[in-house]
Amino acid sequence: MVGKAMANDTMEKVNDRQKELQIGFIGNPNSGKTTLFNAYTGARLKVANWPGVTVEKKQGVFKYHNHVYKLVDLPGIYSLTSYSIEEKVSRQYILSDDVDLIVDVADASNLEKNLYLVLQLIEIGKPVVLALNMMDVVEERGMVIDLHRLHETLGIPVIPVSARKKTGLDILMHAVSHSTEPESGDEPVVIYSDLIEGKISKIIQRLVDYDPNIYNPRFYAIKLLEQDPQVMQAYPIELSDIVNKSYETEIINEKYDFIEEIVEEVLINRQEKAMVTDKIDSILTHKVWGVPIFLGIMGLIFFLTFAIGGGIQGMLEEWLESFSIWTEASLLGLNAGHVLTSLIVDGIIAGVGTIVTFLPNIAILFLALAFLEDSGYMARITYVMNGLMSKVGLSGKALIPMLLGFGCTVPAIMATRTLENQRDRIKTILITPFMSCAAKIPIYILLSGLFFGKYAPLAALSMYIIGLVTGLLTAYVVNKLEKRIDKKKNRRQELEVNQLLIELPEYKTPNAHSIFIYVWENVKAYLTKAGTTIFLASVVLWFILRFGTTGFVEDMSLSFGASIGRILVPVLAPAGLGFWQIGVSLIAGLAAKEVVVSSMGILFGVANIESAMGLSAMQQTLGAIGFGPLNAYSMMIFVLFYTPCVAALAVIGQELKSVKWTALVFLFQLVFAWLGSVLVYQIAGLFF
Amino acid sequence: MTLKDAKNGEIYVVEDSIISQPVKRRLEAMGLIEGTLIRKNNQALDGSIIFMVRGTRLAIGKELAQAITVKKALASDLGKGRRGYGPGHGRRRGPGMGHRKGCGKGQAMGRQAGKGCREMGVDNW
Numbered sequence: 001m002v003g004k005a006m007a008n009d010t011m012e013k014v015n016d017r018q019k020e021l022q023i024g025f026i027g028n029p030n031s032g033k034t035t036l037f038n039a040y041t042g043a044r045l046k047v048a049n050w051p052g053v054t055v056e057k058k059q060g061v062f063k064y065h066n067h068v069y070k071l072v073d074l075p076g077i078y079s080l081t082s083y084s085i086e087e088k089v090s091r092q093y094i095l096s097d098d099v100d101l102i103v104d105v106a107d108a109s110n111l112e113k114n115l116y117l118v119l120q121l122i123e124i125g126k127p128v129v130l131a132l133n134m135m136d137v138v139e140e141r142g143m144v145i146d147l148h149r150l151h152e153t154l155g156i157p158v159i160p161v162s163a164r165k166k167t168g169l170d171i172l173m174h175a176v177s178h179s180t181e182p183e184s185g186d187e188p189v190v191i192y193s194d195l196i197e198g199k200i201s202k203i204i205q206r207l208v209d210y211d212p213n214i215y216n217p218r219f220y221a222i223k224l225l226e227q228d229p230q231v232m233q234a235y236p237i238e239l240s241d242i243v244n245k246s247y248e249t250e251i252i253n254e255k256y257d258f259i260e261e262i263v264e265e266v267l268i269n270r271q272e273k274a275m276v277t278d279k280i281d282s283i284l285t286h287k288v289w290g291v292p293i294f295l296g297i298m299g300l301i302f303f304l305t306f307a308i309g310g311g312i313q314g315m316l317e318e319w320l321e322s323f324s325i326w327t328e329a330s331l332l333g334l335n336a337g338h339v340l341t342s343l344i345v346d347g348i349i350a351g352v353g354t355i356v357t358f359l360p361n362i363a364i365l366f367l368a369l370a371f372l373e374d375s376g377y378m379a380r381i382t383y384v385m386n387g388l389m390s391k392v393g394l395s396g397k398a399l400i401p402m403l404l405g406f407g408c409t410v411p412a413i414m415a416t417r418t419l420e421n422q423r424d425r426i427k428t429i430l431i432t433p434f435m436s437c438a439a440k441i442p443i444y445i446l447l448s449g450l451f452f453g454k455y456a457p458l459a460a461l462s463m464y465i466i467g468l469v470t471g472l473l474t475a476y477v478v479n480k481l482e483k484r485i486d487k488k489k490n491r492r493q494e495l496e497v498n499q500l501l502i503e504l505p506e507y508k509t510p511n512a513h514s515i516f517i518y519v520w521e522n523v524k525a526y527l528t529k530a531g532t533t534i535f536l537a538s539v540v541l542w543f544i545l546r547f548g549t550t551g552f553v554e555d556m557s558l559s560f561g562a563s564i565g566r567i568l569v570p571v572l573a574p575a576g577l578g579f580w581q582i583g584v585s586l587i588a589g590l591a592a593k594e595v596v597v598s599s600m601g602i603l604f605g606v607a608n609i610e611s612a613m614g615l616s617a618m619q620q621t622l623g624a625i626g627f628g629p630l631n632a633y634s635m636m637i638f639v640l641f642y643t644p645c646v647a648a649l650a651v652i653g654q655e656l657k658s659v660k661w662t663a664l665v666f667l668f669q670l671v672f673a674w675l676g677s678v679l680v681y682q683i684a685g686l687f688f
Numbered sequence: 689m690t691l692k693d694a695k696n697g698e699i700y701v702v703e704d705s706i707i708s709q710p711v712k713r714r715l716e717a718m719g720l721i722e723g724t725l726i727r728k729n730n731q732a733l734d735g736s737i738i739f740m741v742r743g744t745r746l747a748i749g750k751e752l753a754q755a756i757t758v759k760k761a762l763a764s765d766l767g768k769g770r771r772g773y774g775p776g777h778g779r780r781r782g783p784g785m786g787h788r789k790g791c792g793k794g795q796a797m798g799r800q801a802g803k804g805c806r807e808m809g810v811d812n813w
Contacts, residue, residue: 079717083710112742113719252716256724277745278729285730285738383747387734390749396736420710499749500736501714 020061020068022098023176026090026121027105028114029076030505032133035514036105036163037073040173044521046411047514048373050400051076051503052418055086057093064173072099075417080120081228081248085417094124101127101180103172108132108145108160111267115259116252118154122189125216127179128156131172135160144268153262155189164511188218192254199225199242210237226251277376277506284377290384297377301368302464306457309361310445316357324349339552343542351538351598355530358442358594362526363519365438369407370518374510378403379502386500392472393479395419396500398428402471405435406464407522409648413655420501427478429655431471433644433669436463438526439593443639446597450619451629459633463640470641470676529592537595541588541602556603575638575677576631576685586638592645630688634681642673692735692753694728700758701725701765707755715756718746725761 025033029051038045041060046053058073074093075086082088093099104121106114111132121128130150138145151158157175161168191197203221207214214220223231224239226248284293324345331341372378378400386396397419405412412432419425436444440463448459544561546552553559557580564587565580572578577586581603589596604618622628643649643666653662694700702724705712719742720726730738735750 078714081713081717083714110743113744116717116719248713249716249721253721256719256721281730281738281745285732287731287733290732379747383732383736383738386736386747386749387732390734395749396747499711499752500747501711501749501752502747503718504738504745504747 020070021100021180022070022072023101023103024072024074024094024099025103025105026074026094026117027076027131027133028078028107028117029503031076031105031107031114032163033076033105034073036131036133036161036169037071038517039163039166039169040071044517045073046518046521048370048378048518049376049505049508049510050373050378051505052086052400052415053373055089055414055417057089062173064177067177069173069176077117079117080124081226084420094121099126101129101176103129103131103176105131105133105163107134109134109137109141109143111145112259112263115262116255119190119255119258122154122156123219123222125219127181129172129175129179130154130156130158131168132158132160133163135168136162136165142269146266146268150262150266153265155187164513190255190258192251196225196247196250196254199247202242203239206237206239207235210235222251280507281380281504285380285384291388294381294384297372298464299461301365301372302461303457304368305361305365305441306445306460309358309364310449310457312360313357313445316360320349320353320357324353339546342546342552343539346546346602347538347542348535350601351541351595352530352535354597354601355442355534355594356527358445358597359523359526361441361445362438363523365441366407366519366522367515369403370515371510372403373518374508374514376505376507379504382500382502383504388472390500392476393482394427394475395421395424397502398424398475401428401432402435402468405432405437407438408525409433409435409437409644410651413648413651416655423482426656426661427475429652430478430665430668431474433648433652433665434467434471434474434641436467436640437593437644437648438522439645440639442594442597444636446600447632447636450622451632459636463636466637467640529594533592534594534598537588537591538598538602541584541595541599545584545602571674574682575674576634576681577638577677579625579627581625582627582635586642589639590643590646592647593639596639630681630684633684634677637680638673638677640673641669641676643669689758690754691726691728691737691739691748691756691758692731692750694758696728696730699725699727699761699766701761703757703759705756707752711752715752718742718744720746720756725765726758 025037027033030049030053032047034045034047034054037043037058037060038047040062043058043060045058052075054073054075056075060071060073062069062071072093074090077087077090080091080094082091094102102121102124104118106118108114118128118130132145132147145160147158147160157179159168159172159175161172163169192200200218200221203224204217207217207220207224220231220235224235224237225243225246227243227246284290286293327349328341328345331344336344372381381399381403382396384396385399389396389398398416400418401412401415403412404415409432412435413429416425416428416432419428441460444460444463445456448456452459541561544564545556545559548558548560548562550558556562561584562580565583568583568587569578569580572583572586577583581600585596585599585603588599604621644652649662649666652665653659656662656665691700702720702722704722705715705720707715724741727740728737729740729745731753735753736747737750737753738745738747740746
């Protein structure tokens with residue numbers, strides 16, 4: 001890419017220049033804004049094939065010919081009328097003074113729908129460059145776009161690019177650097193009917209009277225005709241004699257009339273080659289088979305995660321064990337102190353190393369999720385499952401955050417921003433943590449491997465089913481409560497707002513590069529967590545488990561940790577978890593769920609964890625204190641439900657914007673976990 | 689009839705949608721307006737449907753599907769090719785969309801520009 005690698009002396013020149021220009025990347029959802037942004041800035045923001053992946057404004061820097069450009073990636077929008085939270089973000093930014101130039105990223109393979117936003121953006125009056133993305137797809141389909149004519153009709157630079165194949169990027173930046181003034185001058189892009197134009201002229205007159213310095217009054221006049229609430233607030237002028245109703249529908253209609261003419265003129269050989277997608281849809285979104293296929297796919301994902309991933313994990317476990325023994329011998333050979341050796345072997349290797357061995361499982365899970373997201377199936381799931389979801393009072397769209405929650409709760413909570421309805425959002429935020437996240441995988445594998453033998457994968461899988469069912473039931477109950485309160489307060493529910501409305505992208509072969517980025521970013525995050533949070537937690541845990549009032553202790557039951565854990569024993573006893581070791585593990589798990597396993601690694605020694613020989617040894621250790629399969633299952637249930645990690649809690653707080661509600665969610669999950677595990681332990685205890 | 693009662697695989701013309709404002713606006717922004725040609729693709733057991741509009745597929749819930757009224761597209765609708773689904777659509781207007789060209793650059797925006805353009809032979813609004 002041009003100009004990315006720059007010598008230091010040019011950097012200085014750059015600094016001498018006037019202020020950097022801000023370029024906003026905007027466009028319809030799923031048109032490839034983030035792919036383009038990544039291509040320019042070298043960022044690795046997540047891209048996938050469903051509408052609404054980007055929910056936040058993200059900034060990056062790109063240098064081109066001694067100029068520094070600040071690129072801003074925005075959530076996709078269909079129009080400047082804000083509808084959901086992400087759209088408000090985009091609209092606010094595009095209309096603010098910060099943005100110097102707008103790059104409208106449009107999906108060229110679907111020009112007609114994308115042009116609507118293009119027209120609106122041009123009307124704003126800021127310089128706009130149209131990046132016609134996915135030109136490779138256009139060519140593949142044998143379509144031809146008359147770029148010259150398109151440029152003429154729109155009056156803005158039109159640059160063909162392919163963000164995925166990184167073609168046209170230089171030309172686009174070149175156009176950007178020359179387009180900091182609107183090209184078309186004062187010419188309006190869409191001329192409306194006489195009726196509308198007459199009203200626009202009258203409103204412009206009043207706007208200019210109201211504010212003589214107003215920039216591009218035509219845009220505000222159109223918005224006032226549409227009775228846009230924000231613009232009406234900004235320009236509270238008397239218009240009742242002109243605007244007797246909202247003319248939005250008329251304006252939309254006339255824009256589309258114009259679009260049809262443009263498409264008619266510039267699109268040659270328009271092909272409906274999208275038939276492949278229809279064929280796949282006839283199977284995957286089948287009336288009867290759609291739901292079983294979805295459940296089958298999810299089952300397969302977890303089978304791969306636990307069965308295949310488990311095999312590789314076992315191998316790594318054995319290496320870790322040998323490494324641990326070797327390290328201990330070498331350290332003692334080097335005359336490293338007893339305490340230091342213990343810190344490294346019993347603390348760090350046991351705590352961090354154990355977590356790292358679960359990397360294959362995590363990688364497989366994220367790989368599978370990446371396929372779901374990049375193929376185009378993700379959006380279909382919302383349709384396939386909409387019936388079931390509406391029974392519990394949620395839109396099918398809530399499934400997207402829920403499925404992402406199987407990976408990590410943090411981005412899943414962020415993804416709830418695509419839900420238009422505030423109540424839907426809160427409910428989804430409440431139940432998403434019940435979708436068992438990847439960090440819990442090590443716990444399930446460890447405990448089920450120890451106690452359930454060949455049924456281990458089944459025991460682990462049951463956690464996902466229990467989590468999902470509980471989540472849906474919770475939503476159902478909350479929905480019933482809401483309805484009752486509404487009835488009491490005589491509020492009418494706006495039914496339609498809850499209704500599913502989502503664009504389904506075309507299926508495509510998942511892109512190797514985006515899949516790699518997706519998996520790698522998640523694996524990296526996991527490793528980073530192992531190196532930071534888990535490392536720190538392991539050291540702290542080692543310390544409180546190896547030191548007591550008498551100093552360094554061999555017997556951990558004399559340690560500070562044991563004393564802390566014992567406080568919880570009476571509380572956890574009804575759940576079959578009344579052991580100080582378990583208490584310590586669960587407290588530690590609040591930092592990050594993996595730490596539950598780390599702490600067990602430290603408590604029982606790494607050599608004991610899951611290797612063939614160590615397995616029976618650890619079973620004996622646990623058996624000796626009275627911890628059997630039932631206790632293990634109860635613990636899995638507790639871990640499944642109890643309060644998500646600190647990071648997830650923070651993002652819940654950020655999205656709910658209320659300390660009180662966040663605290664309630666925290667307590668709700670803690671109490672729920674306790675009740676759940678007590679119930680399982682007590683009831684199952686009657687039978688076994 | 690409503691979109692819910694429409695047949696899979698058939699092409700229809702949108703008549704109206706009786707839905708709350710924000711959703712209506714959203715559908716309109718996606719190009720679903722009166723006169724648009726759409727093709728119904730699929731219907732789920734719960735009444736959610738997938739349909740094709742302006743080259744994209746939309747999935748909507750039952751209540752929305754019931755709120756959109758359509759009529760069967762006649763051969764003349766397809767021939768006219770007015771709006772939306774299907775090849776070769778779009779009304780032609782005047783000689784070659786001349787209204788943009790010659791809308792005097794440098795003219796004051798608004799009334800004059802608009803008028804000027806309209807006089808250039810745009811008669812079809």
